[in-house]
Amino acid sequence: MAKSQVVVKGGYKPLSSARVWQDYLTMTKPKVVAMLLLTALVGMCLAVPGIPPLKAVVFGLVGIGLQSAAAAAFNHVLDRRFDAKMARTYHRPLAKGRVETHKAVIFACVLMVAGFVVLWQLNALTAWLTFASLIGYALVYTVWLKHATPQNIVIGGLAGAAPPLLGWTAVTGELHSHALLLVMLVFTWTPPHFWALAIHRRDDYAKAGIPMLPVTHGIGYTKTMVLLYTLMLALVGLLPWLTGMSGGLYLAGSSVLNLGFIGYALKLKFADEPGHAWATFKYSIWHLLALFMVLLADHWLAALLV
């Protein structure tokens, strides 16, 4: 039976085109890419005093979005056998065999090339840095780090942390220390974001033979690491204010958000209850969304006040 067919009474029926579209969309990890684009957009806005140029915003978001989606699709291809072993991922299009591997590879390549060409219209620096992030996630993390060390997501997290810098260079064509501060924020946020989920899904990762921290070092140790990284995030979170990049609104907003994250991590370590690791993971997503909104609000407030 062709993989694009399903068994029905009396024969086979092709998958509906809506289902096929849905599968290709799923391969791009749309919610993750949306969050990556938000951090890129904030990087673009913080790079200049007023509103960034429309061409840089549109081409930058489209290009970074296409390359991120390509990286996610490559991840689906390369991880399909591991995805098939985990309850969270066994229903994915490639793991289930609904999309054939060669079609997914072509899809990812088209997104990758299109994204590169779009970013090239802006500047070579952004095109190459974004491509490096794609390689970092799709190859270095997915193929090697993920299966090699429990520090996989710490090192691999650099690719996911890059979009604020990519947004910044899309607008200015140059690297800037303030853009690197934004990268540091996402980089420090990633371990508690992921390890909270990995605690919740520990048995899944063990079954698939993936050496995530709760599998190799135990849940108690991972909870300690989550707490330490939330404390580190609170310190890194002070840097935008200490360096004069952001003002009082940012300091107040980020402090509330970071203290909230520390609160979740403390409860996870010292007063855990069923479902709290999952709640901590969910909080991490709202935390990052709100943190970048606060950075933006603070930046525009400063522009209004001068």
Ligand code: HEM
């Ligand atoms: C190496 C770094 C990272 C790892 C290993 C990781 C891992 C994961 C995993 C496994 C999920 C799926 C959870 C589920 O079962 O629903 C997830 C969800 C999510 N991640 Fe991450 N993540 C990383 C970095 C990032 C970054 C940098 C961002 C954005 C800036 C991000 C944003 C999100 C969002 C928005 C979701 C929710 C998606 C949904 O609800 O479908 N992640 N992450």
Ligand SMILES: CC(C)=CCC/C(C)=C/CC/C(C)=C/COP(=O)(O)OP(=O)(O)O
């Ligand atoms: C060009 C650019 C900015 C690239 C970065 C692209 C990108 C999609 C980064 C997000 C990181 C992420 C979702 C990791 C989870 O992978 P996983 O394999 O551990 O999770 P899974 O088991 O859910 O697939």
